[in-house]
Amino acid sequence: MLRDWCGRLISALVFCFAANAAAQAPSEVQRAQARAIYERIVSIDTSTGPQNVSMANYLAEQFRAGGFAAEDIHLVGAGDTTGILVRYRGDGSGGRPILLLAHMDVVPALRADWERDPFTMVEENGFFFGRGTIDNKAGVAHLTSTFLTLRAEGFTPTRDLIVWFSGDEETTGATTQALLANHRALLGDAEFALNSDAGGGQLDGQGRGVAFALQTAEKTYASFTFTARNPGGHSSAPRADNAIYELSDALSRLRAFQFPVMWNATTIESFRSAATMFSGAEAQALRRFAENPGDRVAARTLARNPNISTMMRTTCVATMLSGGHAENALPQSATATVNCRVFPGVPVADVQAELRAIAGANVEVAPLGPANFSDASPLRADVMQATTRAVHSVHPGAGITPYMSAGATDGLFFRAAGIPTYGVGAVFIGDEDDFAHGLNERVPVTSFYQGLTHWRVLLTDLAGRS
Numbered sequence: 001m002l003r004d005w006c007g008r009l010i011s012a013l014v015f016c017f018a019a020n021a022a023a024q025a026p027s028e029v030q031r032a033q034a035r036a037i038y039e040r041i042v043s044i045d046t047s048t049g050p051q052n053v054s055m056a057n058y059l060a061e062q063f064r065a066g067g068f069a070a071e072d073i074h075l076v077g078a079g080d081t082t083g084i085l086v087r088y089r090g091d092g093s094g095g096r097p098i099l100l101l102a103h104m105d106v107v108p109a110l111r112a113d114w115e116r117d118p119f120t121m122v123e124e125n126g127f128f129f130g131r132g133t134i135d136n137k138a139g140v141a142h143l144t145s146t147f148l149t150l151r152a153e154g155f156t157p158t159r160d161l162i163v164w165f166s167g168d169e170e171t172t173g174a175t176t177q178a179l180l181a182n183h184r185a186l187l188g189d190a191e192f193a194l195n196s197d198a199g200g201g202q203l204d205g206q207g208r209g210v211a212f213a214l215q216t217a218e219k220t221y222a223s224f225t226f227t228a229r230n231p232g233g234h235s236s237a238p239r240a241d242n243a244i245y246e247l248s249d250a251l252s253r254l255r256a257f258q259f260p261v262m263w264n265a266t267t268i269e270s271f272r273s274a275a276t277m278f279s280g281a282e283a284q285a286l287r288r289f290a291e292n293p294g295d296r297v298a299a300r301t302l303a304r305n306p307n308i309s310t311m312m313r314t315t316c317v318a319t320m321l322s323g324g325h326a327e328n329a330l331p332q333s334a335t336a337t338v339n340c341r342v343f344p345g346v347p348v349a350d351v352q353a354e355l356r357a358i359a360g361a362n363v364e365v366a367p368l369g370p371a372n373f374s375d376a377s378p379l380r381a382d383v384m385q386a387t388t389r390a391v392h393s394v395h396p397g398a399g400i401t402p403y404m405s406a407g408a409t410d411g412l413f414f415r416a417a418g419i420p421t422y423g424v425g426a427v428f429i430g431d432e433d434d435f436a437h438g439l440n441e442r443v444p445v446t447s448f449y450q451g452l453t454h455w456r457v458l459l460t461d462l463a464g465r466s
Contacts, residue, residue: 026149026452034145034452037062041137042121042130047108049080052167055104056084059144059165066148074186076179081105081167083175085186087160088147094158094463096191099419101410102139103169103197106132107437115440127433127442134443135436138427138451139196140165146455157463162187169197169410173372176410180417190419192383194458195411198423201391201398203430203444209395214387215423216266217376217404218412219314220342223368224352225335226250226318226359232332239330241362244323247334250363251318254338257358258303259314259351262343263293264376266402267311273401274308282308310406314351316340337368341406345375374415376404383422386461393457394450395428424458426451 026034041059046052060073063086072087083104090097109118109131116122118131143163150157164187167175179186198215228246233239268290275286285301286308292298302308309315316338323334342351348371356365379402388400411421428447435441 024453024456026449026456030145030149030452031449033148034141034449037144038128038133038137038141038448039121041104041140042128042132043119045109045119046105046132046167047170049167052081052105053077056082056165056167059084059104059140062144062148067151068147074183076175076183076186078167078174078178081175083164083166083179085165085179085183086147086163087186088151088157088162090157090159090161090463092159097160097162097188098459098462099187099190099193099414100143100161100163100459101166101193101195101197101414101421102143102163103136103166103410104140105166105168105170106135106137107170109441113439118441123445126445128445128448129440129442131441133441134427134429134434135441136169136197136425138443138448139425141448142426142451142455143196145452146459149452150456150459155460155464157459158465159191159463160188161459161463162190164410166410173410173413176413180413184417187419192377192380193411193414193419193421194383195409195421195423196425197409198405198411198425199403200423200425201395201428201447203428203447205430207430207444207446209391209398209428212387212391212395212398212400212428213403213423214384214400215405215411216379216402217264217344218374218408218415219310219344219404219406220340220346220348220371220373220412221408222340222342222348222351222371222373223319224316224338224340224355225364225366225368226254226338226355227333227335227364227366228362229333229364230330232330235328235330243331243334246360246362247323247336250359251336253358253360254316254318254355257316259316259343259354261294261296261299261312262314262346263289263312264344264404265379266376266404268293269379270311270401270403271308273399310341311404314340314343314346315406316351316355342371342373344373344404346373348373372412372416374412377415377420377422380420380422382462383424386458387422387424389461390424390426390454390457394453426454 044055074085121130201212228243271286272290285298289298320337324331414421
């Protein structure tokens with residue numbers, strides 16, 4: 001779940017449609033069903049591939065028991081893990097399919113560090129605690145329960161709805177890549193995707209939903225190695241061409257370098273919103289940049305704020321370092337890992353070429369694993385309006401703003417494959433309670449159940465009869 005940049009920004013209003021949806025609150029039957037699913041999947045330690053397969057099999061059983069045909073339930077394996085795809089067939093009158101995304105895997109949790117068993121869901125002080133409660137098993141439970149409930153009610157969507165629960169979003173993304181490379185036909189000609197693992201809402205100190213961030217873009221994750229090499233020698237006879245010093249010089253140049261200022265429709269709308277939340281010079285700069293994209297004076301002001309500057313350009317930073325082999329020997333090699341978050345639409349090869357120029361002739365630059373890039377998704381009016389109605393069905397006063405994430409989700413792969421993707425995760429949470437990937441991860445109990453309403457409104461709006 002990605003909430004970088006959202007803390008102050010998402011409190012601003014960009015898209016606010018006056019109409020409130022007549023929301024149907026979840027029944028007691030659905031609440032019990034959703035909680036049972038949530039509790040069961042949180043109990044499975046899906047930081048490992050085999051356990052993820054166990055969770056996929058459990059979910060497949062739920063869908064089969066809920067009336068979904070075997071031919072509409074598919075397990076897609078990759079290595080020791082798997083993803084699961086389920087198709088909810090519509091009558092085709094409403095257009096092309098909608099893809100719905102979540103991921104089953106979680107980052108590891110060390111039991112000794114937690115106050116509670118991370119793989120036993122505990123309800124306490126108004127929260128559900130457990131690893132994955134927010135990232136992203138709430139999304140899995142919401143979508144599973146919504147599918148099962150709508151099917152039990154006899155709802156026939158006007159277009160196919162396709163759930164994809166990936167198995168390794170937190171690591172390699174291999175299951176999603178396998179789906180797109182080898183099983184693309186299962187997606188049909190999906191028109192767009194709604195991602196439960198991005199976006200989301202902010203609660204204020206009184207537990208009121210005040211803002212919702214709708215993710216329409218995410219930066220590309222790409223890492224590189226900087227490596228300096230030379231023959232080395234005895235430390236008693238220092239040489240000018242020391243690998244550690246050469247690497248250090250290259251990193252100093254990287255530290256001073258800034259990639260060009262960039263923008264897209266999402267960031268311009270985000271800046272326009274943020275201008276109402278900031279004050280003084282920053283507010284003026286945000287407004288000026290939104291009105292005149294690329295304004296150099298405004299960009300210099302905004303560059304001083306790290307949360308804003310990441311929205312304006314590609315960033316690359318040194319994150320790991322190693323070098324030498326003995327304390328009494330000159331280093332024969334020194335290596336640094338440089339992690340980049342690439343602005344949407346910028347080819348990774350262009351970033352690598354820039355890094356080579358920065359590193360200089362004596363330092364090798366090489367990619368550290370594959371990287372996938374994609375452009376921002378267009379600001380679709382139907383998705384914006386449906387999301388606004390879903391949000392306002394439970395939080396009528398919340399403002400809605402598009403945003404670009406500095407991190408990455410499975411949505412990156414679908415955007416790269418030509419399927420516009422929108423982060424519309426249903427969880428509302430206070431900034432002080434957001435511990436995704438951290439200790440004592442939690443979700444407000446009320447927020448979890450309200451998420452069922454969110455998804456019902458969203459899906460029946462986009463795939464129901466008017």
